[in-house]
Amino acid sequence: MATRFELVLEGRDAVRMRALAEEVFEEIQLCEESWSLFLPGSLLAKVNREAASRPVDLDPLTFELLREALEVARLSGGYFDPTLAPLMERFGFRSEDRTSDAMSWGADAVLLDEEAQTVAFTKSGLALDLGAIAKGRALDLAADILRERGVQNALLHGGTSSVVALGTPPDEEAWRVALTPEDDAPCALLRDQALSVSANRGRTNDSGGHVIDPLRGEPCRVHSTAAVIADSASLADAWATALCAAGERELELPGDLCALRRFDSDAVEARSTSWCALGAPTSSFQSSESPLAL
Amino acid sequence: MTRSNRRDFLQQSLGAMAAVALTPSLAELSPLAGRSVDISVALVGAGRQGRAILAELQKIEGVTIAAICDTDPGRLKKAGRRVQGCRSYATHQELLEKESDVQAVIVATPTHLHRGPALDALAAGKHVYCEAPLASTIEDSKALAAAARKSDRVFACSLLARSNPIYKLARSFFRSGSLRDLVSLRAQDFAKTSWRSSAPDANREKLLNWRLDKSVSLGLPGELGTHQFDAYHWFLGKYPTSVRGSGSVRVHKDGRDVADTALCDLSFADGLRLSWQATLGNSYDGRYEVYSGSMASFKLAWTAGWMFKEADAPTQGWEVYANRQTFHNDQGITLIADATKLAAQGKLEAGVGLPNPPVHYAIADFLTSCSEATDPAAGAEEGHRAAVVGICASQALRSGLEVAIEPELFDLR
Numbered sequence: 001m002a003t004r005f006e007l008v009l010e011g012r013d014a015v016r017m018r019a020l021a022e023e024v025f026e027e028i029q030l031c032e033e034s035w036s037l038f039l040p041g042s043l044l045a046k047v048n049r050e051a052a053s054r055p056v057d058l059d060p061l062t063f064e065l066l067r068e069a070l071e072v073a074r075l076s077g078g079y080f081d082p083t084l085a086p087l088m089e090r091f092g093f094r095s096e097d098r099t100s101d102a103m104s105w106g107a108d109a110v111l112l113d114e115e116a117q118t119v120a121f122t123k124s125g126l127a128l129d130l131g132a133i134a135k136g137r138a139l140d141l142a143a144d145i146l147r148e149r150g151v152q153n154a155l156l157h158g159g160t161s162s163v164v165a166l167g168t169p170p171d172e173e174a175w176r177v178a179l180t181p182e183d184d185a186p187c188a189l190l191r192d193q194a195l196s197v198s199a200n201r202g203r204t205n206d207s208g209g210h211v212i213d214p215l216r217g218e219p220c221r222v223h224s225t226a227a228v229i230a231d232s233a234s235l236a237d238a239w240a241t242a243l244c245a246a247g248e249r250e251l252e253l254p255g256d257l258c259a260l261r262r263f264d265s266d267a268v269e270a271r272s273t274s275w276c277a278l279g280a281p282t283s284s285f286q287s288s289e290s291p292l293a294l
Numbered sequence: 295m296t297r298s299n300r301r302d303f304l305q306q307s308l309g310a311m312a313a314v315a316l317t318p319s320l321a322e323l324s325p326l327a328g329r330s331v332d333i334s335v336a337l338v339g340a341g342r343q344g345r346a347i348l349a350e351l352q353k354i355e356g357v358t359i360a361a362i363c364d365t366d367p368g369r370l371k372k373a374g375r376r377v378q379g380c381r382s383y384a385t386h387q388e389l390l391e392k393e394s395d396v397q398a399v400i401v402a403t404p405t406h407l408h409r410g411p412a413l414d415a416l417a418a419g420k421h422v423y424c425e426a427p428l429a430s431t432i433e434d435s436k437a438l439a440a441a442a443r444k445s446d447r448v449f450a451c452s453l454l455a456r457s458n459p460i461y462k463l464a465r466s467f468f469r470s471g472s473l474r475d476l477v478s479l480r481a482q483d484f485a486k487t488s489w490r491s492s493a494p495d496a497n498r499e500k501l502l503n504w505r506l507d508k509s510v511s512l513g514l515p516g517e518l519g520t521h522q523f524d525a526y527h528w529f530l531g532k533y534p535t536s537v538r539g540s541g542s543v544r545v546h547k548d549g550r551d552v553a554d555t556a557l558c559d560l561s562f563a564d565g566l567r568l569s570w571q572a573t574l575g576n577s578y579d580g581r582y583e584v585y586s587g588s589m590a591s592f593k594l595a596w597t598a599g600w601m602f603k604e605a606d607a608p609t610q611g612w613e614v615y616a617n618r619q620t621f622h623n624d625q626g627i628t629l630i631a632d633a634t635k636l637a638a639q640g641k642l643e644a645g646v647g648l649p650n651p652p653v654h655y656a657i658a659d660f661l662t663s664c665s666e667a668t669d670p671a672a673g674a675e676e677g678h679r680a681a682v683v684g685i686c687a688s689q690a691l692r693s694g695l696e697v698a699i700e701p702e703l704f705d706l707r
Contacts (some may be wrong), residue, residue: 015548020492026342030376031650033349042650046353059352059376117378148368149492 003135003159007142010170014045024142024156031138034062035130037085037286047119048085048127050233051110055118063117065234066110069130072238072289079251080242081214082109085127088212091219105214123294134240136196136233139164143233155190161197164233165190176286179227179260187286188229188261196236199225199264200244211244222247223264229284230257243278253279260285302359332356332393333664336420338386338411339402340364341491343425343653348376349402350654354661360396363389363411366502368419368494386411390418395688397421398448398664400657405517406430406510410437412449416441421448423660427520428677429682430512432703435681439706442674450660451677454652455525457659460599463629464592467601468529473587476632479526479568481583483518484576488546491553506550512688513538514556514572518581520684523560524676525583525594526568533679534560534568536698539691545575558687568685593626597648602627617646 005028009017034043047056058066071080079214083105090103110118135158143164146154153167155175165175174189179197188195200211200223213220226243230236235257243251243261253259259278277285335351337344340362351357363383364370370382383389390399399415401408401424412424422442428451429435442449455461467473491502505511512520527533537560541553555573562568582595589607593600602624603613617628628646648655656671663670672680682703690697 015488016492017489018488018491022487022490023492027372030345030349041353041651041654043349043353057352057378060378063378145372149494260373 005139005142005156005158008155009151011151019100020146020151024145027142027145027156028138031061031141031287034059035065035134035138037129037131044128044130044273050122051119052124052126055111055113055116055120057118058119060117061137061141063112063119065130065134066119066128066233067112068137069133070107070110070112070240071132072235072242075254076239076242076246076251078107078214079246080132081105081126081212081247082130082133083107083110083126083243084212084214085129086125087214087217088129088131091212105217132152132198133234133238134161136162136194136235136237139194139233162233162237163188163190163195165193165195167192174284179285180225184287186227188227189284189286190229193229193231193284194233194236195227195229196233196240197225197227198240198244199223200247211241213245220245220247224261225264226259226261227285228253228257228259228279229282245273256280258282258284303334321420333397333661334358334360335398335400335661336361336363336389336396337373337400337402338363338389338391338415339407339425340366340369340522341402341404344369344400344402345373345376346651346653347657348373349398350650350657352377353650355660357661360638361393364521366498369399375410382653386414390414390420398423398661401425401460404504404510405512406434406504409434412438413441415505416445416447416449419662421450421550422599422661423450423452423657424674424677425514426452426454426524426672426677426680427516428674428681430510430516432685433641435685436706439674439678443706448660448663448667448670449674450655450656450663451672451674451680452653453524453528453672453676453680454521454596454656455594456528456671457655458596458648458652458654458678460523460597460629460648461528461594464594464599464601465529467629468585470591472590472601473585473592474589476530476566476585476587478586479566479584480586481526481568482579483514483522483569483570483572483581484578485574485580486577488548489552489574490546490548490550506552508552508692511552512684513552513691514541514554514574515558515570515687515691516684518572519558519570519687520680522570522581522583523678523683523687524672526585527680527683529585530562530566532562533683533704534699535562535563536694536696537683537687537690539687540694541691544573553691556691558691560683560687592629594629596652597627598646602626619646675706678706 007021007024011017036042043062047279050056086103087105104123109122109126139156139158139162142156155165157163163177168174168191174191176187177195178185178187200220211220224244226240228236228240239257258280260275264277335357351359359377359380361381362373363386365384374382398421401412407429408424408429412422414467415422428438489505491497493502537558539558541556544555546554554575558570560568582593585592591602619626659671686697686699
């Protein structure tokens with residue numbers, strides 16, 4: 001994940017809130033240590049080293065995360081794919097070395113054994129990269145801790161792109177989160193919901209943005225920004241990435257998700273086409289003046 | 295030959311020449327890789343440290359985490375989410391009674407509560423790994439060490455320096471005289487954290503925040519310093535004879551009476567002194583120990599280590615290809631376990647720093663001792679001696695007086 005996480009808590013007991021915040025960040029740290037692609041001692045690194053030769057034992061949290069990742073991969077028709085590590089490396093998004101021996105991908109080659117709680121790869125050269133879902137799951141687990149401790153109102157975010165809202169701010173009906181930095185950017189109105197914003201811009205590559213199109217096996221050339229509201233940040237994360245990867249091709253969202261997407265005119269300029277709504281009808285997105293017509 | 299090829303060639307050739315100089319092996323970085331220890335383990339105490347240990351246990355092939363135990367239901371639940379198929383207990387007595395097949399018990403309870411589960415586990419015929427410091431009183435520490443001595447089971451104390459591959463490598467240089475005459479020892483443990491747990495209710499507040507309860511807590515010198523003091527014990531082969539301390543609450547003014555900032559000065563019989571500082575109010579430069587000698591200094595920071603040479607120090611062959619990092623005006627030679635093989639593979643940069651946290655190596659060492667019937671890197675007696683120093687340092691900080699570390703405190707007869 002290697003990103004900045006922040007937490008807003010509402011309350012009067014600053015000592016207790018600080019302790020709670022530290023507990024939340026410890027949970028996120030444990031997630032990082034399990035699911036980081038970059039830490040050689042992480043469980044994910046072990047899976048990537050060994051799962052092509054034999055099943056690897058998973059803890060329940062990791063098993064559940066992989067199950068959700070594979071489910072989104074299936075429902076999105078492959079536009080979300082948790083096995084893109086070799087491609088991310090090849091196109092220079094994960095290391096300076098653009099060559100890799102391992103060049104296969106595809107979520108259908110990842111086998112989860114429910115009874116044994118293991119993962120295995122059915123082909124060699126495969127490697128998981130959970131970067132588009134693990135940050136959201138870490139936020140979900142952090143939010144669980146807050147709920148267990150009786151916190152009713154809080155906002156957490158990771159890297160500003162994934163957000164979980166508990167309750168509302170004092171005297172407000174929802175947490176208002178701007179989707180992009182522009183003054184006239186639409187806002188997401190969140191109440192016990194999660195938001196993820198994915199943009200195929202920022203770190204770019206000669207051949208496209210930093211989001212890989214799994215169906216073509218190369219960086220997606222259509223530059224877009226997608227914002228998804230879901231009950232969990234992991235789902236919002238995964239579907240926002242899927243929308244960006246799909247580009248202008250059609251992608252049907254599950255019934256309970258809602259999203260906004262815009263196509264950006266080029267990889268550098270932020271100005272772009274107008275936002276359009278996708279998925280379930282909602283009033284959770286609002287323009288600077290009024291709710292967006294959906 | 296291109297410039298980069300020539301550099302690679304030089305690295306690889308010199309790497310081969312330096313094979314003798316750097317002895318720790320790549321196997322030490324993943325000590326149980328490819329081997330199955332085939333052991334059933336239970337954890338007593340599922341707080342921060344307990345959960346960190348669970349994560350490391352799950353990386354080791356052949357380990358079955360059969361059961362976990364904690365008196366706090368919330369912690370038990372949180373830890374249980376990270377372990378597949380293990381059973382949960384509220385007391386260690388129930389765990390020991392029902393889990394007769396468990397071979398090893400890891401005790402990660404609060405320090406003042408190590409004695410009960412560790413003694414009961416030994417009595418039940420289990421191998422025991424106990425967090426450090428071993429105990430919060432000399433009496434408890436002696437009782438544990440005496441019981442371990444009588445037992446035929448493995449008893450390991452979590453003194454993390456002694457199983458750390460970088461520390462083992464540095465110690466081999468140290469023992470061969472790379473620093474020459476020691477002039478200064480100094481260490482710090484800086485972290486920005488409250489040391490407070492968020493309790494679900496007022497009843498749990500005192501129990502979960504035992505580190506802030508001065509009736510049972512050894513404070514910063516005992517809870518944190520013990521590990522660092524012991525690194526010096528292990529390198530020097532001797533223990534300090536007295537300690538002075540001072541401390542205060544500088545940042546976390548939340549009603550606590552356990553210092554959040556502390557300084558200790560430990561003296562050795564030959565006049566050498568160790569200056570140690572800790573705070574919970576600042577994280578700059580984290581946690582490290584420095585050993586300064588007339589020819590070089592070591593800075594060891596738990597997951598990485600460096601050697602800084604004096605201008606008149608002799609050059610050793612392996613230094614030519616070694617990694618270097620610049621710290622302001624100084625250049626540190628990175629201490630890398632098995633640098634020779636990494637150089638040959640062109641992966642020297644990747645070898646900087648440990649791939650696993652220090653506790654991984656302590657746990658792996660313990661499990662190896664259990665399966666191969668060997669002595670652990672740190673046993674109960676080392677644990678007891680380290681606890682004595684930590685307890686004396688804690689007393690010195692509270693009293694503001696110099697505390698003598700009498701030799702009979704170490705005595706287990």
